[in-house]
Amino acid sequence: MQAEGEEEVICVVLTDEQGNEHEFYQDMVITVDDKQFAVLVPMEDCCCEDDDCDCHEHDEEEDTCVIARMDFDENGEAVYTAPTDEEYEAVAAKYDEMFEDEE
Known part of the structure; x- marks a missing residue:
């Protein structure tokens, strides 16, 4: 059960070109x-719902975000796919703009 005000951590597993699976959380x-x-941030160890687990902590220096387009299947479940170059550039620009506003 989540504490009030806490958001659910959405875990996403992506498979690279070599068939290796990588775990991310949706930021x-x-x-x-x-x-x-979705802006996806790499997870270090696991995707669990254990309140005592610190698996959602990450090393800022090693992290690289991944941008994935969210398409939805017939059941309404998100399917994460690579964006086109144009989509990537538009999302990256909006992401940067969001953080410029915070400064």
């Missing part, structure tokens, strides 16, 4: 041109 969703894109 945020950015909408561009009526499409949703």
Whole structure:
């Protein structure tokens, strides 16, 4: 059970070109041109729901975010796919703009 005000951690497993699986958590969703894109941050160890687990902590120096387009299947479940180059550039620009506003 989650404490009030805490968001659910969404775990995403992506498979690279070599067939290796990599675990990420969904940090945020950015909408561009009526499409949703997830900003995914690598997880170190596991995707668990154990309140005492520290698996969601990460080393800022080693992390690289991944942007994935969120398509939805017939059941409404998110399917994460690679964005086009144009989509990636638009999402990256919006992401950068969001953090410029915070400074």
